[in-house]
Amino acid sequence: MIENIIEINKGELLSKISEMHVQGQRLITLSCAEDDDGFMVLYHFDNDLKMTHFRVKIGRDEPLESISHIYWAALLIENEISEHFGIKVNNLALNFAGTLVLAKDSPKAPLLKKK
Amino acid sequence: MVFGMLGQIIKNFFTGYATRLYPFEQRKLYENLRGELKIHIDKCTFCMVCEKRCPADAIEVDRKEGIWTLNPSRCILCNVCVEDCKYDALYMDNHWRAPYTENKSISFKGTPPKKKGEE
Amino acid sequence: MKIEFGGIILAARTIVPFGPQHPVLPEPIHLKLELEDEIVVGALPQIGYVHRGLEGLVDKKDINQLIYVCERVCGICSHQHSMCYCETIEKLCNIEVPERAKYLRTIWAELHRVHSHLLWLGLFADAFGYESLFMQTWRVREKTVDIMEKTAGTRIIISVNVVGGVRRDLDDNMITELKDYTKEMKGVFEKFKKAFGDDKAIINRTQGIGVITAEQMIELGGVGPTLRGSGVKQDCRLLPDVGAYKNLTFEPIVENGGDCYARMMVRMRETIQANELIEEAVNKLPAGPINVDVKPKPEGEQISRIEQPRGELMYYIRGNGTKNLDRLRIRTPTFSNIPPLLKMLPGCQMADVPVIVLTIDPCISCTER
Numbered sequence: 247m248i249e250n251i252i253e254i255n256k257g258e259l260l261s262k263i264s265e266m267h268v269q270g271q272r273l274i275t276l277s278c279a280e281d282d283d284g285f286m287v288l289y290h291f292d293n294d295l296k297m298t299h300f301r302v303k304i305g306r307d308e309p310l311e312s313i314s315h316i317y318w319a320a321l322l323i324e325n326e327i328s329e330h331f332g333i334k335v336n337n338l339a340l341n342f343a344g345t346l347v348l349a350k351d352s353p354k355a356p357l358l359k360k361k
Numbered sequence: 362m363v364f365g366m367l368g369q370i371i372k373n374f375f376t377g378y379a380t381r382l383y384p385f386e387q388r389k390l391y392e393n394l395r396g397e398l399k400i401h402i403d404k405c406t407f408c409m410v411c412e413k414r415c416p417a418d419a420i421e422v423d424r425k426e427g428i429w430t431l432n433p434s435r436c437i438l439c440n441v442c443v444e445d446c447k448y449d450a451l452y453m454d455n456h457w458r459a460p461y462t463e464n465k466s467i468s469f470k471g472t473p474p475k476k477k478g479e480e
Numbered sequence: 481m482k483i484e485f486g487g488i489i490l491a492a493r494t495i496v497p498f499g500p501q502h503p504v505l506p507e508p509i510h511l512k513l514e515l516e517d518e519i520v521v522g523a524l525p526q527i528g529y530v531h532r533g534l535e536g537l538v539d540k541k542d543i544n545q546l547i548y549v550c551e552r553v554c555g556i557c558s559h560q561h562s563m564c565y566c567e568t569i570e571k572l573c574n575i576e577v578p579e580r581a582k583y584l585r586t587i588w589a590e591l592h593r594v595h596s597h598l599l600w601l602g603l604f605a606d607a608f609g610y611e612s613l614f615m616q617t618w619r620v621r622e623k624t625v626d627i628m629e630k631t632a633g634t635r636i637i638i639s640v641n642v643v644g645g646v647r648r649d650l651d652d653n654m655i656t657e658l659k660d661y662t663k664e665m666k667g668v669f670e671k672f673k674k675a676f677g678d679d680k681a682i683i684n685r686t687q688g689i690g691v692i693t694a695e696q697m698i699e700l701g702g703v704g705p706t707l708r709g710s711g712v713k714q715d716c717r718l719l720p721d722v723g724a725y726k727n728l729t730f731e732p733i734v735e736n737g738g739d740c741y742a743r744m745m746v747r748m749r750e751t752i753q754a755n756e757l758i759e760e761a762v763n764k765l766p767a768g769p770i771n772v773d774v775k776p777k778p779e780g781e782q783i784s785r786i787e788q789p790r791g792e793l794m795y796y797i798r799g800n801g802t803k804n805l806d807r808l809r810i811r812t813p814t815f816s817n818i819p820p821l822l823k824m825l826p827g828c829q830m831a832d833v834p835v836i837v838l839t840i841d842p843c844i845s846c847t848e849r
Binding site for chain 2: 632
């Protein structure tokens with residue numbers, strides 16, 4: 247299994263990510279997967295080749311808070327998650343509104359298994 | 362800088378060609394090259410392992426009639442079927458397939474396996 | 481669009497599209513450049529021209545068939561994709577790979593690094609008009625691709641990895657040919673280093689262009705030679721479970737300029753270092769089996785990282801105990817290098833834009849999968 251995963255709630259997400267920013271850790275990426283009752287989002291950080299991970303669980307129709315005001319580079323991957331899985335993301339620094347990887351006549355939310 | 366270039370120009374008069382004179386001189390093909398998939402149909406027992414393992418769905422096996430079909434434009438030349446065949450019926454030729462204008466499948470007919478209880 | 485104040489025109493801004501078709505780009509990406517009288521002041525990216533949705537194939541292909549899907553994510557750096565996928569599944573199922581297989585994977589990985597950097601050096605020379613150097617670099621690259629054809633069977637997408645080891649072995653003829661190849665390439669790469677590094681025209685076009693500092697790179701998430709060109713010493717080949725690198729003498733290559741010249745010299749010196757690593761690995765190759773026979777049924781989640789020619793590649797896999805995976809997530813290095821690119825562009829002139837876009841080594845088919 248993966249070492250060093252910390253489970254946090256939705257409410258303390260922004261404060262934990264700001265702590266990582268102050269420590270100077272590099273954001274690797276976000277990963278999203280579908281569970282039976284909702285979604286699970288993982289945040290991966292790296293500090294001199296040592297990794298730390300945060301896990302957040304959200305329900306099927308709940309929105310996700312964006313971290314792009316702290317780490318600007320996260321907006322590309324959050325746009326892609328919202329297009330692939332149909333999750334609503336609040337407070338994005340730059341919102342592509344469904345045109346980043348999908349086109350106007352593509353199927354909606356293609357990686358979602360249970361519609 | 363001029364002397365360096367002049368030395369190179371004089372040297373070029375005495376060395377040979379920098380490229381190969383194709384088609385009079387052709388590079389020989391290497392032995393391990395994966396060019397085209399072929400089958401010895403008399404060794405095939407229609408066990409259907411190659412159809413299950415193919416990542417690109419390029420092989421179709423009809424067990425009742427004894428027909429093995431390949432769609433060559435789907436084959437990605439990965440060599441998994443050749444390595445997994447227990448009867449050594451499949452092999453890779455090291456010549457590239459000639460260019461083609463139509464997308465046709467190739468079929469081979471062999472003897473299908475006998476059913477149990479039949480004589 | 482003009483900005484006026486009290487009847488006086490202060491500045492005139494135009495929007496110029498760059499791409500998706502451009503002679504200097506290997507793959508399509510679109511940038512909307514905002515220009516103020518020949519100086520770039522902003523850029524907006526647009527990707528999505530080659531999105532294939534390969535992560536959605538986890539339902540249809542099983543674990544061994546997904547190796548061939550992962551290889552075809554990128555056409556230039558394909559061996560490292562399948563190597564990282566196999567290493568993640570082996571970590572999750574606790575499979576022990578034999579030593580000879582690790583050395584063979586490392587040899588083919590370093591050959592891929594040489595061919596990818598030579599391709600990039602040729603395109604970079606073409607970006608500022610030096611077409612004869614472009615032709616000579618690709619001519620030398622043909623010798624590298626010939627060696628891959630002799631040892632593995634095809635030119636670039638070599639399909640040698642399998643869960644538990646490799647599928648092909650090197651016999652004595654191939655080892656002799658590899659040793660001859662590395663000896664010949666030493667002299668050739670030294671000549672290239674002089675041709676790229678000491679030429680006054682190249683120095684004028686690349687020094688001082690696209691400067692970015694180390695703190696900005698870490699905050700924006702840059703990886704690979706783009707990060708090492710700004711002075712940060714980070715390379716995934718230092719991790720203990722990647723290939724056979726812990727048995728070879730390896731030090732990451734770092735330059736301190738932060739501009740396009742420093743990034744070019746990092747890649748040039750990495751080509752020379754890769755040649756030495758191949759020679760050392762061929763001399764130290766141990767005897768033994770090349771794979772273990774396993775039927776993996778992974779359960780749980782795992783992450784692993786590897787160093788591609790363009791940077792750090794990360795795979796996240798989740799399995800549920802059946803022969804199909806639950807989730808496969810690929811994070812490629814160019815995806816992380818796009819925010820630093822948007823930070824390097826403001827302040828340069830319009831003729832420098834192709835040089836700066838190429839200096840992050842964009843591989844857009846990796847980015848969009």
